[in-house]
Each structure stands twice: as structure tokens, then as C-alpha cells.
Amino acid sequence: xxVVNCPHCGPRNSSDLRPCGEVTSRPDPATASLSEWRxxxxxxxxxxxxxxxxxxxxxGCRRYFTIERNTATNETRRSExx
Amino acid sequence: MARHGYTYSxxxxxxxxxxxxxxxxxxxxxxxxxxxxxxxxGGGLHGLATAYYLAADHGMTNIAVLDKGYLGGGGSGRNTxxxxxxxxTPEGVAxxxxxxxxxxxxxxxxxxxxMFSRRGHLTLAHTDSALRTMHWRAEVNKLQGIDSSVIDPxxxxxxAPSLDISADTRYPIxxxxxxxxxxxxxxxxxVWGYARAADHLGVHMLQETEVLDILCEGxxxxxxxxxxxxxxxxxxxRGDISAPAVVNCTAGWASLISNMAGVPLPITTxxxxxxxxxxxxxxxxxxVVSGSLHVYVSQTDRGELVFGASVDPVGTYRVxxxxxxxxxxxxxxxxxxxxxSKMRLMRQWSGLCDMTPDYSPVMGTTQVxxxxxxxxxxxxxxxxxxxAGETMAETIATGRDAxxxxxxxxxxxxxxxxxxxxxxxxVGH
Ligand SMILES: Cc1cc2nc3c(=O)[nH]c(=O)nc-3n(C[C@H](O)[C@H](O)[C@H](O)COP(=O)(O)OP(=O)(O)OC[C@H]3O[C@@H](n4cnc5c(N)ncnc54)[C@H](O)[C@@H]3O)c2cc1C
Ligand SMILES: [Zn+2]
Numbered sequence: 001x002x003v004v005n006c007p008h009c010g011p012r013n014s015s016d017l018r019p020c021g022e023v024t025s026r027p028d029p030a031t032a033s034l035s036e037w038r039x040x041x042x043x044x045x046x047x048x049x050x051x052x053x054x055x056x057x058x059x060g061c062r063r064y065f066t067i068e069r070n071t072a073t074n075e076t077r078r079s080e081x082x
Numbered sequence: 083m084a085r086h087g088y089t090y091s092x093x094x095x096x097x098x099x100x101x102x103x104x105x106x107x108x109x110x111x112x113x114x115x116x117x118x119x120x121x122x123x124g125g126g127l128h129g130l131a132t133a134y135y136l137a138a139d140h141g142m143t144n145i146a147v148l149d150k151g152y153l154g155g156g157g158s159g160r161n162t163x164x165x166x167x168x169x170x171t172p173e174g175v176a177x178x179x180x181x182x183x184x185x186x187x188x189x190x191x192x193x194x195x196x197m198f199s200r201r202g203h204l205t206l207a208h209t210d211s212a213l214r215t216m217h218w219r220a221e222v223n224k225l226q227g228i229d230s231s232v233i234d235p236x237x238x239x240x241x242a243p244s245l246d247i248s249a250d251t252r253y254p255i256x257x258x259x260x261x262x263x264x265x266x267x268x269x270x271x272x273v274w275g276y277a278r279a280a281d282h283l284g285v286h287m288l289q290e291t292e293v294l295d296i297l298c299e300g301x302x303x304x305x306x307x308x309x310x311x312x313x314x315x316x317x318x319x320r321g322d323i324s325a326p327a328v329v330n331c332t333a334g335w336a337s338l339i340s341n342m343a344g345v346p347l348p349i350t351t352x353x354x355x356x357x358x359x360x361x362x363x364x365x366x367x368x369x370v371v372s373g374s375l376h377v378y379v380s381q382t383d384r385g386e387l388v389f390g391a392s393v394d395p396v397g398t399y400r401v402x403x404x405x406x407x408x409x410x411x412x413x414x415x416x417x418x419x420x421x422x423s424k425m426r427l428m429r430q431w432s433g434l435c436d437m438t439p440d441y442s443p444v445m446g447t448t449q450v451x452x453x454x455x456x457x458x459x460x461x462x463x464x465x466x467x468x469x470a471g472e473t474m475a476e477t478i479a480t481g482r483d484a485x486x487x488x489x490x491x492x493x494x495x496x497x498x499x500x501x502x503x504x505x506x507x508x509v510g511h
Binding site for chain 1: 335337338341346347348349350351395396397398399400404405406439495496498
């Protein structure tokens with residue numbers, strides 16, 4: 001079981017939430033080149049270690065938040081409302 | 083057939099049985115050279131098959147396959163060995179069907195019984211929309227000469243009598259996509275067969291050799307990596323090895339290796355779990371998949387039922403089993419086959435899968451000269467191993483993406499030309 005701490009609802013089993021993947025920086029759609037936009041859409045760092053990711057609290061407060069998770073151990077830290 | 087060294091035969095079996103003499107080792111443990119023509123990272127089916135076809139079809143034998151663990155220790159030793167070609171896109175169908183053809187002649191080609199059993203493959207439909215997708219797949223398949231058709235519940239019952247086809251279940255079976263040439267294969271034998279044959283042709287398999295970095299020059303990124311660069315070799319826990327060509331065949335670990343060359347991938351790594359029951363008398367003749375119930379099952383020649391599901395939703399490199407998986411699996415399997423409720427699960431395990439947004443692989447040349455990828459195999463890469471090896475070997479030998487893999491190159495993500503296979507690959511591996 002992976003425990004994820006919602007900043008509003010507290011610790012929950014990850015199956016109560018929806019993982020939304022690593023947080024990437026969105027280029028300005030007005031000026032981004034096609035390749036910058038596609039990189040943003042599809043390319044992922046997918047590291048083995050700490051990563052900042054977005055979650056959706058599906059069966060609790062129904063809000064998005066970010067958390068840091070170590071993908072090698074599934075420890076989590078620094079949960080923040082977004 | 084001098085492709086595999088020591089020939090296996092019924093005569094040899096009797097001789098070794100009577101004399102109790104040792105069988106020769108299937109492959110050597112060579113000392114690493116300081117340079118090779120091609121370095122393949124990852125000693126699973128894909129890396130080994132690529133090495134074999136480079137040697138057998140293109141006469142390139144100064145090749146090393148590097149694995150941080152042992153051969154076949156990744157997904158290649160953990161999968162549920164389902165082989166089929168009834169995909170959704172014409173590109174996918176052509177590609178996987180070539181693999182099926184290679185599986186068909188593999189036992190002879192590699193002189194090792196891979197126990198390929200073409201027992202038929204059923205993908206159940208429990209909803210109208212699933213049935214519609216089955217019809218779509220069947221038509222795409224038929225156009226390309228693949229034996230694939232939609233059958234009704236009575237015909238389903240004939241193929242797999244243990245299935246509950248009554249209309250009053252929670253997920254009634256409305257029909258199925260039936261693919262007679264699909265089946266299962268002995269996955270370890272496939273890995274060992276390619277390793278043995280490649281070894282005999284002179285390929286070096288270097289186990290316990292972990293790639294720590296890919297050495298590049300001339301690229302626009304740090305240390306000469308990235309777009310416009312060129313590969314010069316790899317750094318390993320046993321020292322540097324120079325090579326003008328490096329191939330990434332590391333499946334679940336693909337992003338970690340590719341980032342070392344400055345080539346980001348559209349991949350996230352997710353665990354996929356599977357489980358097996360105690361053996362019982364053979365009663366299930368076909369492979370049965372249910373997309374809506376996220377479950378599939380086949381029975382091995384030893385009588386064990388092998389179950390699988392879709393990937394765990396949270397991306398991670400940690401492979402451990404979860405109770406959620408076992409509970410959901412048991413519930414869904416019993417929905418399909420209530421008769422097996424007394425059977426006990428023996429083992430449960432998990433492996434890493436490199437998932438892409440369109441459920442198709444990422445293959446061929448990249449923006450770094452000499453750096454090739456054969457990744458993004460998700461939950462369906464075992465069946466693709468032979469054709470991936472064959473086409474990657476051609477790509478490396480000629481420097482040009484082989485025709486069958488042209489739709490799968492990394493460029494499709496910048497061109498927005500994805501090959502959507504989700505409808506045929508999300509659960510039925
Ligand atoms: C439970 C499960 C069931 C599956 N069922 C099916 C199925 O029924 N049908 C199907 O077609 N597919 C199935 N698959 C998918 C299939 O197993 C994989 O797609 C396939 O085995 C990938 O093979 P590969 O050779 O590319 O990678 P792998 O066999 O995973 O080999 C990659 C190798 O790379 C090595 N490696 C990683 N990092 C490094 C490094 N830094 N240096 C050196 N070596 C490194 C690893 O040790 C590993 O041995 C399943 C997968 C799982 C987990
Ligand atoms: Zn919440």
C-alpha cells in the first residue's frame with residue numbers, strides 16, 4: 001500500500017486518490033514551438049528517486065495537490081495544496 | 083544448423099539420462115573487451131534477440147549484451163507469455179504478426195523446445211461498446227489476413243466451457259474476439275534459446291555489468307549528450323567500454339538509460355502483477371482475457387492457472403505485491419469462472435513495465451547518432467521480442483529504420499503521429 005498525505009484530508013491509501021504524474025512546467029501556448037509543446041505533453045523524466053507529482057483527491061476533498069515521492073521506495077514528503 | 087553449438091535431441095536426452103553426464107553450459111562467461119561494434123544494454127529477450135539477429139542475419143559478431151543482473155531477470159522472466167497478433171492498428175497487426183511467424187519456427191531455429199502452444203485467444207466483451215471494438219479489431223485483422231473473428235456466447239462456451247455465460251451475472255458475456263493462432267510460450271526457454279544461439283555465434287553476454295553512463299560527444303546538451311551528438315561508449319561498474327553503437331533494451335528502466343544519452347522518452351514505469359494457482363487437471367483450453375474486468379487467465383501445461391491484470395496505477399520502480407491486486411483479481415476471476423473458487427493461489431509477483439501514451443513501442447534511431455532505442459514495451463513486449471530483435475538488427479546494421487518499425491520511431495511524438503493501441507493492449511497483453 002502506498003500512503004499519500006492529502007494536505008486537506010490527511011494520509012490515505014493511494015487507491016483513494018488519482019495519480020496525475022510528475023509536475024512539468026507548461027510552456028506558454030502562445031509562443032511555444034511545436035516541439036516544446038509536444039515535449040511538455042509526452043516526455044517524462046521518470047526518475048528512480050524523488051519526484052514532485054500531482055494528485056487528485058478523488059474520494060475526499062476533490063482537490064488537486066502536489067507531493068514529493070521517492071519512486072524507488074514510495075516514501076512521501078512535503079504535501080502541498082495547489 | 084550450426085547456429086547453436088551443442089545440438090539437443092532425443093538421443094542426447096537418453097544418453098545424458100543414462101550416463102548422468104553434465105550438459106554443456108548454454109553460454110560462456112567471457113571477459114569484457116575494451117571495445118565492441120555494438121553494445122546492447124539489457125539482457126532480456128529484446129537485447130538477446132537483437133544480438134542474435136545481428137550475428138545470424140548481418141554477420142556482426144563483435145557485440146556485447148550487458149545486464150546489471152542476470153539474463154532474463156527483468157520482464158522477460160516475469161511475464162505471462164501470451165502471444166497474439168490481433169491488434170487494433172494496421173501498423174501493430176503487421177508487426178506482431180511477423181513475431182508470431184518467428185515464434186512458430188523458433189523451436190527448430192534455436193534447437194530448443196520453446197513449447198509454443200497455439201491454443202487460441204479469447205477477448206471477452208461485456209458491453210456493447212466493447213463488442214463494437216471487437217468488431218473493429220476483427221475487420222482490421224481480417225484485412226491483413228489474420229485469423230480473427232467475433233463469436234457469440236454459445237461459441238465462447240464451446241471454446242472455454244468453464245466460463246459462466248449466463249445473462250444474469252454482473253458482467254454478462256455478450257461475445258468475444260476469437261483469435262485461434264494466439265497462445266502461450268515458455269518464456270524462459272525463449273530467453274535461453276536466443277542467449278545460447280547468440281553465444282555460439284560469438285556474442286559476449288556480460289552479466290552483473292551495470293551501465294552507469296552513456297558516453298557521447300558533439301551534442302547540444304551537457305557532456306556532449308543530446309540532439310546532434312554521437313555515442314562513443316558506455317561507463318559500467320566494471321570500467322568503460324567504447325562502441326560506436328549503443329542500444330537501449332532495458333524496458334522498465336528505459337528512461338534511466340535514455341536520460342544518460344540526453345534523449346528523453348515518453349515513458350513512465352509501472353509495476354504489473356501476476357499470480358499463479360496450484361496445479362489441477364487441465365480444463366481451460368484457451369487464453370481468456372476480459373478488458374472490462376481487468377483480468378486474463380491461461381492454464382499451463384503443468385495445470386497451474388496463470389492470472390494477470392492491468393498495471394498498477396501509481397508509477398514506481400518498486401516491485402512488491404499488493405492486497406488490492408489479489409482481492410480484485412480473485413473477485414473478477416470468480417465472476418468469469420465460479421467453479422474454481424476452491425483453488426488456492428501459490429505465488430504472486432510483479433515486474434516493471436515501460437508504459438507509453440499510445441500503448442505502442444518506441445523503436446529505432448534517435449536524435450543521437452549511434453544511440454538506438456527498443457523500449458516502451460509496456461505489458462505486451464514479450465510477444466514482440468523476436469520481431470523487435472530482427473528489425474532492430476536490420477536498423478543497426480543499415481543505419482536506417484526498418485520498414486516494419488518506421489511507424490514506431492520517437493519522431494511520432496514530435497510529429498503528433500501516435501499509433502493508438504490502447505483498445506487492444508491495455509489489459510490483454
Ligand atoms: C507480470 C507481467 C506479465 C506480462 N505478460 C506479458 C504477456 O503475456 N505477453 C507479452 O507479450 N508481454 C508481457 N509482459 C511484458 C513483457 O514481459 C516485457 O515487455 C518484455 O519482457 C520486455 O523485454 P525486454 O527484453 O525489453 O526487457 P527486460 O526483460 O525487462 O530486460 C531488461 C533488462 O535490462 C537490465 N537493465 C536495467 N538497467 C540496466 C543497467 N543500468 N545496466 C545494465 N542492464 C540493465 C535489467 O536487469 C533487465 O534484465 C508482461 C510483463 C509483466 C511484468
Ligand atoms: Zn483530500
